């Protein structure tokens with residue numbers, strides 16, 4: 001049987017220096033890779049059956065009800081809502097994709113891992129046919145995002161949870177330090193295309209943000225030379241997050257409200273101006289984010305984990321993961337879905353409240369109500385009126401899902417405890433880890449269940465809260481895993497005393 005060939009030529013390698021491939025070389029390699037894919041496809045699919053892959057916006061209600069209404073939009077249209085005001089979804093021609101068979105897709109995706117060929121070295125664009133198949137490679141704005149490591153949490157699993165098969169998907173190990181890069185490469189690439197196709201149609205790209213979306217938006221726009229605008233809730237995001245869009249040259253509006261207030265404003269502004277909406281209400285973002293789920297399957301050699309735990313705020317990501325897993329199942333790459341857990345901070349928990357009230361996911365929609373989110377260390381998920389609530393409900397209902405919550409102390413303790421086993425978690429990952437601790441305690445998750453916790457941001461973005469925890473300066477919190485630095489004079493005796501005290505020498 002023929003195997004897919006991976007291009008091996010890397011520019012600079014022959015000269016003995018390390019340089020990334022030039023754009024030109026990357027294009028040559030990409031063309032070679034494309035040619036391979038086309039040749040392979042021809043071998044496998046009778047010509048008369050061959051389809052062109054394509055994708056379009058359809059009303060999300062069509063996805064929910066498996067109906068096909070006549071309403072659809074080109075991805076080149078500037079549109080965020082369906083005629084009845086509902087959400088949209090990017091719909092792929094699944095029939096065309098299914099012509100190629102699961103082995104073809106598995107081999108193709110696997111062959112692209114680690115390549116420098118433009119744009120397939122990106123974990124997102126390595127799945128281009130499933131993301132934005134109609135986009136020209138020249139329009140792609142990518143930092144070779146994705147392909148994040150899956151950390152085997154061996155010590156934390158064993159010591160804290162009695163688990164053998166616990167993994168943390170490190171989506172925060174990324175260009176701007178969060179999973180948002182996965183979605184933003186797709187959205188900004190599509191904007192890049194639209195601006196070329198229809199000059200003057202998009203002046204700038206804007207978002208409301210709790211810090212990570214704005215960082216990703218401003219970086220990708222800066223790389224493409226596209227102006228960006230970010231609406232931030234004043235004094236509610238970390239310093240590291242605030243400085244990112246400032247450094248990348250975005251127009252930064254620090255607004256005296258919370259995230260939900262910023263979201264209301266950006267919706268109005270993008271409805272009335274040629275400013276394009278970059279929040280996950282825009283379903284283009286979710287096409288990129290869903291590739292993290294496909295990557296998890298790939299990293300397990302296409303074995304499906306039992307559980308995937310995802311921190312939830314605006315609730316786009318839980319649906320994105322669901323969609324990634326679902327596409328793999330529908331196209332036969334795997335034979336089942338993992339169970340999904342959405343983990344919320346107790347101080348911003350509208351979905352958890354509905355789940356608790358409805359005692360499960362089946363009646364969750366009827367019990368749902370937006371809330372006023374309170375301050376939480378998990379500041380990026382301090383959201384009370386999530387835009388993607390309908391998407392999240394569908395994902396949880398179809399994936400036999402669960403919603404769990406974590407108090408401030410629980411999330412900070414869980415993050416700190418896991419840090420002691422080699423991680424460096426953001427508070428949102430702490431929410432997911434705390435949810436796991438509770439689900440293990442109640443024996444809902446078993447000791448040998450293969451479980452993936454999705455780490456959504458890099459801990460370094462949240463150094464301030466870690467410093468507060470480790471210096472035990474958080475009011476009403478014991479900070480049981482704090483490890484404060486020991487102040488010592490420049491004196492050998494004092495240094496020896498500190499070491500002896502620690503190691504009982």
Ligand SMILES: Cc1ncc(COP(=O)(O)O)c(C=O)c1O
Pocket residue numbers: 178210212213280311312313314315316317318380381426428456457
């Ligand atoms: C670090 C981090 N974790 C989790 C989330 C939650 O993702 P979503 O809003 O898609 O639910 C966000 C953003 O909302 C985030 O920035």
Ligand SMILES: N[C@@H](CCOP(=O)(O)O)C(=O)O
Pocket residue numbers: 207208209210211212213214278279280281313314316380381387
């Ligand atoms: N945590 C997000 C909140 C906005 O979510 P989005 O996915 O809708 O952009 C952020 O970092 O801003």
